[in-house]
Amino acid sequence: MAVSAWRSVGCAGLALLALAVPAAAPLAREWRTVRIATEGAYPPFNFTDADNQLRGFEVDLGKALCARMKVECVFVQEDWDNLIRGLRRDRFDAIMASMEITDERRERIAFSRRYYRTPPVFMIRTDSDVAGVSPEALKGRRLGAMADTVYATYLQDLYGADSTVRLYANQDEASLDLALGRLDAVLGDRIALSVWLKRGREASCCRFLAEPPFDPAYFGEGYGVGLRKKDDDLRQMFDDAIASIQADGVYDEIRARYFDFDVK
Template sequence: MTLVTRFAAAAIMVVAAVGGASAKEWKTVRIGTEGAYPPFNYVENNELKGFDIDIAKALCAKMKVECTFVAQDWDGIIPALLAGKYDAIAASMSITDERKKQIDFSKKYYKTPATFAVQKDSKITDTSPAALKGKVLGAQGSTIHSNYLEDVYAKAGAEVKLYGKQDEANLDLANGRLDAILADKVVLLEWLDSKDGACCKFTGAEYTDPKYFGEGVGVGIRKDDADLVAMFNKAIDEILADGTYKTINAKYFPFSVY
C-alpha cells in the first residue's frame, strides 16, 4: 500500500558535497513506515497518520521536497530500505549500534522509555529478570524490546513469545496467554487508555539502557545517502527551533517526548 502526501510545488537542488561524495538532487523523498504502531504511525480511513507521519511531513516541508509514504511490515522495513523501495524510514525506529551496522540515522526526533504491562489482577510488581523467571513474556519481534527480552529475560529463565505486530502481543496479554508484555511506554499508554486495554496496567521499572534501547528514535537512511542524513538533521533542528515540533508533540502527548 502506497500513500502519497505532497508538500511543495517546487523542489530544491542539493549541491553541497557531503563526506567527500557529490550530493544527489533530492526532489522527492520516499518514506517507509509501518502503519501499525499507534499513536506513532497507523492507518485511518486508508491514510497514514500519527506522530511519526506528522514529524516526517514537517521535515519534508522544511527540506522543500515532495514526500511519498510507503507502508511496510516491520520485519522487512530495513531490507526494503536497502533494496531501494524507499529512501528513509520514519517508523519509531530506535538508533542502536546493531542497526547502525546496516544503515545510518538522523539525529533523534524523540526518546521514550520501555516498560512492562500486566493484567490488572496480576501480582507482578518486581520486573527484574530474577523475579520473572518462569513467566511468559511477550513483545513485538525484531524490536529493541524483543532483543532485550531474549538477551536478558530468556537467559534468566523466562519464556519469550514474539509477535509480528504490537497489537497481537497486547491481545494475548488481554486474553491471559502472557504474564506480561514489554513495549514503549507511550505505545502502551495509548492502548491502556483504550477500551481494549482496560484489562491491563503498567508495572515495574522503566528501561532506558542505551545498550539495548539506543539513543532515541531517528530517521533511518542508507549509508550511501549522507547528504540526506544532513538534510534531515538540519530540518530536525529547524522544527525544534521554530515551535513546529512542540505543536506536533502537543497534538499527541501531554508531555514532551523529546
C-alpha cells in the first residue's frame, strides 16, 4: 500500500475512533465559597445596620441556604445597577437582592426557583360587609389600585366590567380613599399595605380581606437567586436548598422575623 493511501486510511480510522469515544464531560466545579451580592438598601429584605453590617430577610435566608449547601457564604454589597454586570464579570457568584424573575433578565442570567413573592391582597374597611374577593362578590363595588401596576391591570381585566375601578398616582392615595369611605376595597402589594396599616391613625380603619388567586400572568413569577448561565450546578444547589429549608420549617422561622404572612 502506498504511504499516502495508508495515511488516508489511518486518518479515517482515527476520525471514526474519535466519533466512537464520547468527549470527556467538563469537570463540575467544587463549590466551597459562594459570593452573594445584595444591594443593602431595600429593607426589610436587605439593608445595612448601625454597624454597617448587611442584614435583612435575604441575608438571613442566604446564610441558611449556604449552610444547607455546605458552603461558606460571603455577602458583598453592590449598587443595583451593577448587579447583573458584576455577576457576568465573575465579581461574585449569585445575586440575592429582590431581583424579580423576568423573561428579559433570563436573556442575560439564570435564576433559581422562586424564594419569595410579594402576595397581592384586597384591603377593606374594618366595618365593611364585603365577604369575598371574586368578581361576583365585588360586583357593583368601588375598587382602587395604583395606576400602571399589575394590580391596576388585574382589576381592569377581571373586575372592570361589573365594578368601578379607580386608579391613583400612588398606593397611599388609594388607601386613604378607602379609609375615607370613597372606595370599598383596594388591591395592592401586601408588604407595602402592611407598612401603611402600621402608621398610626389609619391603622384601625382597615383590614385585609383575602388574597386573590395567585396568577403569574399578572403578578409575575416572584424573586429568585440570580446566577450565571454557565453555573447550572450552582443553580441546582440553590434550588435544592430552597426546597429543603421550605420543607423543614427553617424558611418559615426566618420569614417570621420579618413578615407575619406567607411569602413563599
